[in-house]
Amino acid sequence: xxxxxGAGLAAxxxxxxxxxxLFVVLGKDAGKALIRERFAPFGDIQNICLVRDRLTSExxxxxxxxxxxxxxxCRAMEALHxxxxxxxxxxxxxxxxxxxxxxxxxxxxxxxxxxxxxxxPKSYTEEDLRDKFKIYGDIDYCSIIKNKNTGESKGLGxxxxxxxxxxxxxxxxxxxxxxxxxxxxxxxxxxxxxHENYISYGSAEQESRGNMFPFGGQTEFCSFEKNxxxxxxxxxxxxxxxxxxxxxxxxxxxxxxxxxxxxxxDVQRDPHTNYGYAVIQYSSAASAVYxxxxxxxFEYPPGNRLAVAFLEDGNDGxxxxxxxxxxxxxxxxxxVVWNSNLVSQQHRTxxxxxxxxxxxxxxxxxxxxxxxxxxxxxxxxxxxxxxxIVFNPHPLPVHVFExxxxxFILKMExxxxxxxxxxxxxxxxxxxxxxxxxxxxxxxxxxxxxxxxRELIDTVEQRLNNDLTSN
DNA sequence: CGACGGGACGC
DNA sequence: CGACGGGACGC
Numbered sequence: 163x164x165x166x167x168g169a170g171l172a173a174x175x176x177x178x179x180x181x182x183x184l185f186v187v188l189g190k191d192a193g194k195a196l197i198r199e200r201f202a203p204f205g206d207i208q209n210i211c212l213v214r215d216r217l218t219s220e221x222x223x224x225x226x227x228x229x230x231x232x233x234x235x236c237r238a239m240e241a242l243h244x245x246x247x248x249x250x251x252x253x254x255x256x257x258x259x260x261x262x263x264x265x266x267x268x269x270x271x272x273x274x275x276x277x278x279x280x281x282x283p284k285s286y287t288e289e290d291l292r293d294k295f296k297i298y299g300d301i302d303y304c305s306i307i308k309n310k311n312t313g314e315s316k317g318l319g320x321x322x323x324x325x326x327x328x329x330x331x332x333x334x335x336x337x338x339x340x341x342x343x344x345x346x347x348x349x350x351x352x353x354x355x356x357h358e359n360y361i362s363y364g365s366a367e368q369e370s371r372g373n374m375f376p377f378g379g380q381t382e383f384c385s386f387e388k389n390x391x392x393x394x395x396x397x398x399x400x401x402x403x404x405x406x407x408x409x410x411x412x413x414x415x416x417x418x419x420x421x422x423x424x425x426x427x428d429v430q431r432d433p434h435t436n437y438g439y440a441v442i443q444y445s446s447a448a449s450a451v452y453x454x455x456x457x458x459x460f461e462y463p464p465g466n467r468l469a470v471a472f473l474e475d476g477n478d479g480x481x482x483x484x485x486x487x488x489x490x491x492x493x494x495x496x497x498v499v500w501n502s503n504l505v506s507q508q509h510r511t512x513x514x515x516x517x518x519x520x521x522x523x524x525x526x527x528x529x530x531x532x533x534x535x536x537x538x539x540x541x542x543x544x545x546x547x548x549x550x551i552v553f554n555p556h557p558l559p560v561h562v563f564e565x566x567x568x569x570f571i572l573k574m575e576x577x578x579x580x581x582x583x584x585x586x587x588x589x590x591x592x593x594x595x596x597x598x599x600x601x602x603x604x605x606x607x608x609x610x611x612x613x614x615x616r617e618l619i620d621t622v623e624q625r626l627n628n629d630l631t632s633n
Numbered sequence: 634c635g636a637c638g639g640g641a642c643g644c
Numbered sequence: 645c646g647a648c649g650g651g652a653c654g655c
Contacts, residue, residue, distance in 0.1 A: 187646050213648060224646055260647075267647050279641065307642060318640065341640075348642065 177261045181232040181275065181330065181344070184239055185259035189251045190223040200247050201227050205234025226259055233334055236275065236327035258326070271347075275326035278333055279345035282306070284315045295321045298335060299328020320345055399450050400473035401442040403457075407466045409438040417462060418442050423449035441473065 177183045186197070194210050201207060209228040214221055229235040235258065243256040258270040282291060291304040302322040306315050323329040333342045403414065411429040418424050423445040430439045444450045450472065458470035 185647065211648065213646090222646080222648095224648080226648065255646080262648070265647095269646095281638095281640070305642075307640095310643085316641090318642085320642070341638095343640085346641070348644085 176263075177228075177259065179232055179334075180261070181258045181270075181326075182229045182235045183259040184227040184229070184235050185255075185257045186225040186227055187255040188223055188225060188247060189254075190221045192221070192223075192225075192247055192251070192254075194225075196247055197225055197227065200242060201238050204229070204238035204241065206230035231330070231334060233327050233330035236325070236330045240325055240327055272326055274347050275344065276302070276324065276329050277320055277322040277345040277347075278329050278342050280319050280321060280336075280340040280342045282315075282317055282319050282340065284317045286315065286319065288319075291319050291321060294340075295332055295336065298323070298332035300324040397447055397451065398472045398474060399444050399447050401444075401450055401454055402471050402473050403438070403440040403442060404469045404471075405438040405462075405466050407438050407463075409440050411440075413462075414440055414442075417457065418453055421449050421453040421456065 184201075188197070194212050197210055197212070198207060201210075206229060207227060208230055209226070211226040211228075212221055213224040213226070227235070227238070229238065239256040239258065242254060244253050246253050258275060260266045260268065260270060278295075280291075280295075286294075286306065288304045288306055291306065292301055295301060295304070300323060302324055304322070305320045307318040307320075308315050321329075321332065323332065329344065333344065336342050401418075403409070403418075408431045409429045411427060414429055415424070415427040418427055421444070425443045425445050426441075427443075428441045430441075431437075442450075442453070444453065454470045454472065457468055460468050460470075462468055
């Protein structure tokens with residue numbers, strides 16, 4: 163029934179249904195009969211194709227096994243991948259075959275085969291979704307696409323299974339009205355181009371959650387591996403900085419000096435274009451790596467995006483792996499150092515130059531827009547607006563905090579040392595989102611709008627009051 | 634009257 | 645390492 167005949171030939175040429183054909187890597191001495199014997203228990207085999215050398219007809223150790231259904235192919239894959247077909251033979255690989263049309267020889271990952279995309283009634287909750295789809299297999303998670311503002315469902319959802327066969331079964335068996343299909347994998351960070359890496363709260367968050375790796379988690383590392391050539395060209399102790407606006411040396415120096423190890427900062431100005439251009443040098447490549455990571459794409463002043471790139475520094479780029487490894491380890495260390503450094507750095511500036519000028523060195527961030535110091539309002543001043551700021555893992559010392567915020571805030575109270583709450587009255591709040599990430603760029607700083615935060619603060623105040631009264 | 638087909642996510 | 649088979653030129 164399977165091989166030969168019109169239907170069989172058609173099945174050879176197209177993968178229909180999708181993901182119903184397996185790509186099997188096995189020993190050259192395995193024959194079709196053995197393959198059939200081992201794969202038949204998992205479903206209806208429509209075709210087996212053992213790839214042979216054109217000239218010698220020798221097996222090339224690769225076979226295609228076409229099943230009637232994707233769930234069958236997946237089950238065979240899950241059961242046989244990594245197993246030996248016969249005693250004392252090497253373990254085989256079993257993957258879902260790339261469709262012929264794709265032309266790709268990239269391995270199809272389980273990740274691409276375990277999440278389905280469904281259309282659901284808008285009334286469905288994640289739990290409803292889970293209830294409907296759990297009969298097909300173990301669900302990792304369910305999610306529903308919602309309007310970010312109103313929170314209402316858009317009638318679209320994802321169900322992530324543990325195994326490809328479970329997702330395949332769900333697609334085959336669930337009500338047609340769900341229009342279940344495999345979900346496109348989410349965009350991988352590796353694919354994003356270099357110029358899309360901007361400073362984000364997200365990356366700062368990841369770092370302070372005990373992840374000392376100074377890059378955005380493993381995903382960045384993965385891009386290192388896959389783009390060696392680009393990195394090899396890139397990494398050095400020297401950076402170039404360019405922007406549409408000219409730089410003021412002191413400001414740029416201060417900005418890049420936030421990363422330890424700044425050796426010099428040479429600002430140039432092209433009289434024709436009026437663009438800003440500067441050369442920055444750090445004492446180590448690790449600092450440069452971190453500075454580029456943090457400041458490439460940074461807007462300074464706001465609206466003026468900095469382009470930070472590595473400059474050749476004359477080092478021989480001999481052993482890439484060793485070089486990268488050294489730098490990554492060094493970067494970890496410098497990240498730790500920096501985490502503790504920043505506080506003392508702030509401390510130093512405020513005590514060395516006095517209260518009134520302590521913040522001057524940070525002025526570049528906001529350029530001329532930074533308001534001057536405000537005098538603190540009397541303690542009984544009524545509060546007009548409030549900010550809620552969370553520091554992770556630790557809040558900065560109070561005097562540092564005060565020194566920074568006295569530019570904006572007339573009245574300030576630190577409610578908790580664990581989670582610092584600032585209650586203030588300010589005319590320059592719109593600047594804070596720009597300033598906070600720079601000042602506290604090694605911290606997890608969440609700044610939320612006063613309106614959203616009011617009840618949060620009330621909660622904290624309530625809790626504090628309770629603590630006081632119970633003691 | 635009454636519901637076609639459409640379809641994408643801050644991890 | 646381990647991709648079937650056909651077959652070629654850009655914004």
